[in-house]
Amino acid sequence: MDHAPFIWTAYAASGLILLWTAIAPLLRQKRARRAIHLLDPGKPTNDSHS
Amino acid sequence: MTTIAGMADVAHSASLSRAFFALLRRDLLLAFRRRSELLFPVIFVLVVVSLFPLGIGPGPALLARIAPGVVWIAALLATVVALDNLFRSDFEDGTLEQFVISGHPLALIALAKTLAHWLVAGLPLVLMSPLLALWMNLPTRAVGVMAASLALATPILSFIGAIGAGLTISLRRGGQLLSLLVFPLYIPVLIIATAAIMAAVDGLPHGAFLGLLLAGLLTSVTLAPFATAAALKISLS
Amino acid sequence: MSTNQAKKPRKNALVLFIHKLGSPPWFYNFTGKLIPWLWLLFGVLAAWGLYLGLVRAPADYLQGESFRIMYIHVPAAWMSMMIYGLMAVMGFIALVWRIRTMEILAMSSAPIGAAFTLAALISGSLWGRPTWGTYWVWDARLTSELVLLFLYFGVMSLYAAFDEPRKAARAAALLALVGLINLPIIHFSVNWWNTLHQPSSIGVTGSTIHPSMLWPLLIMAVATKFYYAANLLTRARLMLLEQDFRKSWARDAINGVAAPTTHGEPD
Numbered sequence: 001m002d003h004a005p006f007i008w009t010a011y012a013a014s015g016l017i018l019l020w021t022a023i024a025p026l027l028r029q030k031r032a033r034r035a036i037h038l039l040d041p042g043k044p045t046n047d048s049h050s
Numbered sequence: 051m052t053t054i055a056g057m058a059d060v061a062h063s064a065s066l067s068r069a070f071f072a073l074l075r076r077d078l079l080l081a082f083r084r085r086s087e088l089l090f091p092v093i094f095v096l097v098v099v100s101l102f103p104l105g106i107g108p109g110p111a112l113l114a115r116i117a118p119g120v121v122w123i124a125a126l127l128a129t130v131v132a133l134d135n136l137f138r139s140d141f142e143d144g145t146l147e148q149f150v151i152s153g154h155p156l157a158l159i160a161l162a163k164t165l166a167h168w169l170v171a172g173l174p175l176v177l178m179s180p181l182l183a184l185w186m187n188l189p190t191r192a193v194g195v196m197a198a199s200l201a202l203a204t205p206i207l208s209f210i211g212a213i214g215a216g217l218t219i220s221l222r223r224g225g226q227l228l229s230l231l232v233f234p235l236y237i238p239v240l241i242i243a244t245a246a247i248m249a250a251v252d253g254l255p256h257g258a259f260l261g262l263l264l265a266g267l268l269t270s271v272t273l274a275p276f277a278t279a280a281a282l283k284i285s286l287s
Numbered sequence: 288m289s290t291n292q293a294k295k296p297r298k299n300a301l302v303l304f305i306h307k308l309g310s311p312p313w314f315y316n317f318t319g320k321l322i323p324w325l326w327l328l329f330g331v332l333a334a335w336g337l338y339l340g341l342v343r344a345p346a347d348y349l350q351g352e353s354f355r356i357m358y359i360h361v362p363a364a365w366m367s368m369m370i371y372g373l374m375a376v377m378g379f380i381a382l383v384w385r386i387r388t389m390e391i392l393a394m395s396s397a398p399i400g401a402a403f404t405l406a407a408l409i410s411g412s413l414w415g416r417p418t419w420g421t422y423w424v425w426d427a428r429l430t431s432e433l434v435l436l437f438l439y440f441g442v443m444s445l446y447a448a449f450d451e452p453r454k455a456a457r458a459a460a461l462l463a464l465v466g467l468i469n470l471p472i473i474h475f476s477v478n479w480w481n482t483l484h485q486p487s488s489i490g491v492t493g494s495t496i497h498p499s500m501l502w503p504l505l506i507m508a509v510a511t512k513f514y515y516a517a518n519l520l521t522r523a524r525l526m527l528l529e530q531d532f533r534k535s536w537a538r539d540a541i542n543g544v545a546a547p548t549t550h551g552e553p554d
Contacts, residue, residue, distance in 0.1 A: 003352040003353040003417050004352065006353055006356065006413045006414070006416055006417050007341075007352060007353060007355050007356055007413075009413055010356045010359060010360070010409065010410040010413040010414065011356075011359055011410075013406070013409045013410070013413070014359045014360075014363060014406035014409065014410050017402050017405055017406045017409070018402060018403075018406060018514065020402075021398060021399055021402040021518060022514075022517075022518050022521075024398075025518075025521050025522045025525045026521070028525055028529075029525050029528070032525060032528050032529050032532065033541050035532060036528075036532045036537060036538055036541045037541065039532070039533070039538075210465075213461075213462075213465055214462075217445060217458045217461065217462055218445070218448070220449075221448050221449065223448070224448075227444055227445060227448055230437075230440060230441050230444055231441040231444075231445060231462060233437070234434050234437040234438050234441060234466070234469075234473070235465065235466065235469050235473075237434055237473050237476065237477070238469070238472045238473055238475075238476035241476045241477070241479070241480045242476060245480070245483060273468075277461065277464075277465055280382075280461055281458070281461055284454060284457045284458050284461060285458070287454060287457075
């Protein structure tokens, strides 16, 4: 049996799970920044996303 | 000096045991006033167990093979379904806070209430287990072991479950969450109890399994009330 | 806390450090500087370990090429258990000493641990297909990981069910602690259940591990610890920000105002 597809799938799946776990808080951080900025719109901000 | 201290000690422990039995009596009385709720776990288990022959066919050999697992899983489900009521009514009408203010150790209150819960929800399962064994075509030599395993280990389910009930009491949908929290913790009980019954079916020695269940019972009775008390404190804070 | 603490004698530097960790602005700034280095270390180590494991290590004479899955499966399984233990210990500290940073660290650990558990389960079942001929076997290790995943789900959903974050963290920490006490019992009973129902146990311990196969495993095990640290601190910073978003330090942090590093509002 050719084992390569199983190896690649295992690494790809694990990599995707760990990648998503790492990225999810960054996306949430964006939202938190926006919420804080809305609360306090008077001040200038360095955050280019909001 | 010593006599006064000793007397105070005796008075204290007397008031503790009095509080314990008063609470136990109260909970049992309340349960007997609501007969339909009292019968609920029994009917629930009967219905769940009867679903298995309907779902997989009435072959006696197959039923006997799966009987320990089926009866025990039904017992787990019945316990968890009944657990949501353990503290809920007392939490909602403020009685639980009164208990806390009363100054009695919260662990003692948890112990009394959990024991009352087992007498109402767990003991009937033990008593009707011969009927379930008959339905599931379990060999006669294993019926006693099944009853013994239920008698020893359903209290463990109640005591561990009480921790989960204490944690979810202040949540609106606590009952749904409760099952997710406690089922993984029930796995050792399920494994050892069904292994005991299966050993008895095969005519093998099963005393060690029942001994393990007894050890689990003693451990959970001594430790779980304190965890339940901590859980209730968090929920009431 | 006085503003001149940095000038005090160094004898209680450790105590000072612990106190500082309890101060949200200090924690936020300190970890902000630390996190990029942790990611860098993870990246370097993971690249090195994967190169050694996937390219350099020879094929196993018993299992062929599929043993290479081990380099992600085993570190993920180790991490899944280690993180659960750390989460419960941090939860215990949070419960006893009521340190908010500890509550946050314990609760930030749960999703990372669950991710490692899931990775271990998926890679384990993909290893099982060429080895056992099926994707899922109720063997002791996979079953234990599955139960561990359920325990993580319990902690995470209990935490998510409360509106008030501190109460949620305390409740979930207590559950994690109960789970930690139960975990050895679960592990033992699942192992034993496995031998009971499967007398011919299928193990991979038969083949001795060659050093060229061991090194990548150890490197990956260290790399995943840096991943955990970096991810944990990222999540903890975010949780602090979300809980404190009405406080002035959080707005300063967001607006890029350099927050003072030697002092902060006591928590």
